[in-house]
Amino acid sequence: MVQNIIDVRNLSKSFDISFKEPGLKGTIQHFLNRQTKSLKVIKEISFAIKEGEIVGFLGANGAGKTTILKMLCGLIYPSEGSILVAGHLPFRRKENFLKNITLIMGQKQQLIWDLPPIESFYLNASIYDLDKFEAKKRIKKLSEMLEIDDELFIPVRKLSLGQRMKSELLAALIHEPNILFLDEPTLGLDINAQRNLRKFLQKYNKETNATICLTSHYMKDITSLCKRVICVHEGAISYDGKLNQLLKRLSPVKEILIVCRSEKDATKLESSGFTIKNRINNEITIKIENSSITSSLKTILNNFDIEDLFINEPPVDEIIGKVLIKKDYEI
Amino acid sequence: MNLRKYLKVYKKFLHTSLASELEYKTNILVDLITAILSLIGSIFLLSIFFQNNGYIGGWKFEQALIIQGIYTILNGITNTWFNPNLTEIVKHIREGTLDFVLLKPIDSQFFISLKKLNPSGFLEILLGFFLLFFCIRINQINVNLSFLTLSLITISCSICILYSLWFFISTTTIWFVKTWNAIEVLRSFLYIGRFPLNSFSFSLRIFFSVFIPIAFITTIPSEVFLGLSQLWKILLEVIVATVFLISSRKFWLFALKFYSSASS
Numbered sequence: 001m002v003q004n005i006i007d008v009r010n011l012s013k014s015f016d017i018s019f020k021e022p023g024l025k026g027t028i029q030h031f032l033n034r035q036t037k038s039l040k041v042i043k044e045i046s047f048a049i050k051e052g053e054i055v056g057f058l059g060a061n062g063a064g065k066t067t068i069l070k071m072l073c074g075l076i077y078p079s080e081g082s083i084l085v086a087g088h089l090p091f092r093r094k095e096n097f098l099k100n101i102t103l104i105m106g107q108k109q110q111l112i113w114d115l116p117p118i119e120s121f122y123l124n125a126s127i128y129d130l131d132k133f134e135a136k137k138r139i140k141k142l143s144e145m146l147e148i149d150d151e152l153f154i155p156v157r158k159l160s161l162g163q164r165m166k167s168e169l170l171a172a173l174i175h176e177p178n179i180l181f182l183d184e185p186t187l188g189l190d191i192n193a194q195r196n197l198r199k200f201l202q203k204y205n206k207e208t209n210a211t212i213c214l215t216s217h218y219m220k221d222i223t224s225l226c227k228r229v230i231c232v233h234e235g236a237i238s239y240d241g242k243l244n245q246l247l248k249r250l251s252p253v254k255e256i257l258i259v260c261r262s263e264k265d266a267t268k269l270e271s272s273g274f275t276i277k278n279r280i281n282n283e284i285t286i287k288i289e290n291s292s293i294t295s296s297l298k299t300i301l302n303n304f305d306i307e308d309l310f311i312n313e314p315p316v317d318e319i320i321g322k323v324l325i326k327k328d329y330e331i
Numbered sequence: 332m333n334l335r336k337y338l339k340v341y342k343k344f345l346h347t348s349l350a351s352e353l354e355y356k357t358n359i360l361v362d363l364i365t366a367i368l369s370l371i372g373s374i375f376l377l378s379i380f381f382q383n384n385g386y387i388g389g390w391k392f393e394q395a396l397i398i399q400g401i402y403t404i405l406n407g408i409t410n411t412w413f414n415p416n417l418t419e420i421v422k423h424i425r426e427g428t429l430d431f432v433l434l435k436p437i438d439s440q441f442f443i444s445l446k447k448l449n450p451s452g453f454l455e456i457l458l459g460f461f462l463l464f465f466c467i468r469i470n471q472i473n474v475n476l477s478f479l480t481l482s483l484i485t486i487s488c489s490i491c492i493l494y495s496l497w498f499f500i501s502t503t504t505i506w507f508v509k510t511w512n513a514i515e516v517l518r519s520f521l522y523i524g525r526f527p528l529n530s531f532s533f534s535l536r537i538f539f540s541v542f543i544p545i546a547f548i549t550t551i552p553s554e555v556f557l558g559l560s561q562l563w564k565i566l567l568e569v570i571v572a573t574v575f576l577i578s579s580r581k582f583w584l585f586a587l588k589f590y591s592s593a594s595s
Contacts (some may be wrong), residue, residue: 015591066443075430077588098436110431114351124364127437129336 005179005211006049006072007014011081013042013067013235041067043235044081052209054201056216056226056243059318063208064235065215066183072179073103085177099128102177106187109168111156117167118152121174128175135174144168146200162193169200171179182214186221198224219316250319253287258300259308260284267302282307340437341445345414346430348415348448354407362451370403375527390527393580396468397553400527401486404459407549408490409521409526410453418514420501429590440583444498463556485552485565486574492548493521494573498583499542505586524549544571 017039020030027145030034041066049055057065070076074090074097074294088097109122118139124133143149146166151159159167165185173180186194198221205212211276217223222229222243229246231239239246255277260266266282274296279287288296300306377399380387387395418426420443423429432442467474520539528536529549539545549569554560580584 070430073434075433076591093433095436098434100341101434103430103434105427105430108426108428108430110428112347112351112355115347119347121349124435125345126336126340127435129333129436159559 002050002052004048005051005086006047006213007082007084008048008072008106009046009082010044011042011046011071011083012040012079013071013076014038014040014079036169040079041235042078042219045232045235045237046081047230047237047240048215049211051211052205053228054205054214054226056210056214056222057232058222058229058230059215059232064285065232067235068101068182068195068232069181069213069215072170073101074098075103099175100177101179101181102175103181104168104172104173104183105187106165106184109156109164111164111167111171113157114155116122117159117171118231120156120167121152121274124171124174128231130175132281138174138176139170142173142274144252146170147196147204157166162196163188165189165193165197165315166200169197173204176208178208178210180210180212182212182216185217186216186218194220219320223316247316247319248290250311250322251290253289255285255287255312256297257310257312258282258304258323261305261307265305269300272303274300285312335439336439337437338501340441344446345448349450352448352450358407359451362449363454366451366455366458370455370462373399373403380530386552387527387530389529391438393466393469394553394557395527396462397470398527398549399467399525400459400462401489401549401552402459402521404486405489405493405524406521406561407452407455407459407498408458409452410455411449412445413494414452415447415449417497417501419443421504427578433587433590439587440498440580444494449451458557466556470557478555478558481555481560481565482552485555485568487561488568489552489574491546491572492544492568495572497578498579502579502586505590512555518588520545521548529552534594544575545573 018030018034018036020026042228045068056069059065067076071078072085072090074085074093078089086097086100089099090097111117112123120134121139122132125132125138130138139152143152145168148166148170149165151163151167153202156164156167167183180201185201186197189197201212202225203212209324212225214221214225226243228241229239229243230237231246258269260269260282263282266279266284269284269286270276270279274286275290277287281286297309300309377395378392390398416439420429423432423443429439429443435442438459466472472478496517497514500517523539524533524545528539531539547568551560551564554564
C-alpha cells in the first residue's frame, strides 16, 4: 500500500493584517496608530497526499493556496493544527527534510542574474554536498530532459523567460528531491514553453516517483498533470478528489453537433426524443448525459444518416471557474 | 556543522561573486578610484583637525593616523562583505526570495552574510594595512608576538561588533520591511570611529561606548598599537564582541519565527 507522504490535520493560519483608510487623514492615522486585525487565512483544513501523487491546488487569487504550500515546505509556521511531510515537521527545517523537498515559484528566481545558470547549479550542488562528478552527471541528465544545452553557458539576464524557467527547474532539482512544491511554474510562459514544462514534470514524476503539489491558474497545467485536485475557497477546502469526477459533476451533459445528410433526416432526428438545443437546417445540436453518451451515439449512428458529428465539451476553465467562487463541492 | 562543506560552499560564493563583479569592469574601476580618493579625503580632514595645537583628546596626528588605518580596514571589510550581503537581506525579505535561502540545507545566517563579495573593498583593506605599517614606522612601535596577538584579537572583536550591529538592524526588516534609514544612521555613526574616543565629551563617550559601541571598534585596537591599552579594556571588548555575536544569532533565529514570506 502506498504511504501518505504528506499528512495535514486541522491546519489553520492567521496573519496580523493592518488596514488603512483612504486619504491624508487615513495615512496619518495609519502612521501614528496602526490598526491591525488578525485574519484567519487558512481554516482548519485536513488532507493527505500519497507518495508519487500529483495534486493540483485550485483557488481564486488570495484563496490561500500559496500559504498552504509555504506551510507544507516549512517557510511559514502554522497557527494551529499539525503537518507531517515525509515524516518531518516542516517548520523545523531539518537538513534531512530540506534535502527531500524543493520549492519552485514562477514569479521568483534564485539563479544568479549576471552569470550563466551553470554557475548557480554548481553552487547549489555544493550546498547539497554533491561532489563535482555527481553534480556534472545530474546537470547533464536534467539538461537533456529539459532540452537546454547552450543556455547553460549564457548569462541568466540574456535568457528568455522560458529558458530561465527551465534553468530554475534544473537548479531546484539538482538534489533530486522527492517532493516538489510548484507555485505557478508556468506563469508568463508561452504555449510551447508551458507544454514543454508540463511534459518534463510528467516525465520527472514517472521516472522518480516524486510527489508534486502544484498551484496554477492555467487549467491546462492542472488537467494534463493532476488526477487529483484540492479546491481552496477563502482558506477552506471546498473539494478534494479526482479531477474528472469534479468535471463530470459540474458538467453532467455534453453537447453534440450532428450534421445530417438531408433536412429530412434532421427532422426525423429532431422528433426522436433527444434533448434538442437548437437546429439550423440539417445541423442539430443535442444534449446527452455523460452516463449515456456511448449508447446514445450508437443509436444515432445506427438509425440516422449522419454526415458528421462533433462532441463539444464545455471549456475546463469555465467549469473550474464555478468551483473557485463556490463554497462546497464535496462528492 | 560540516566544516568541509561550509568551506566548499564559501569557495563557491567567492567564485560566483568575483565572476559577477568582473562582468562590470568599469564599475570595479570606479569603486577602486573612490576607495583611494576617500582615504586621501579622510587623512586631509584629519590633518585639518590637528592644525591648531597638534593634539585631539590627547592624541597626536601620527597616533590618530592609526585609528584612521584601522577605520579604513574595517570600512574595507564593510564594503567587501557587510554592505553587499546585509543590505540584500532587506531585498530578500521585501521580494520574498528569502524563501530560497531558508529552504537550503545550510545555515541561513551563513548564507545571507557571506554569499556576496565586493572585490573593490579589498583595495581599501590593503590601503588600511599600508597606513598601519606606515604608522608603525613613524610611531616607532615595537612589533613583537604579544603586540601581534593583541592587535589580532582586538581587530577581530571590532569586526564581530560591527557585523553584529549591521546584522541586528538588517534582521529587523522581518518586522519593519524597510530599514534602509537605520543602516544609513549606523554608517554615519561609523564615521565617528575615525576619531579618538577621548576627543568627545563625557556624555558622548558614554553613548558611543555603551549604547552604540563604535568607540570600541577603533579606539581599543589603536591603543594596543600605541601600547596604551589596559587589560580590562581588551577583556571588555572581547566580552562585548561575544555578547553581540551570540545575540545577533539568537535574534535572527527569533525573527525567523515571524517571517511571513512575501505574497505571490
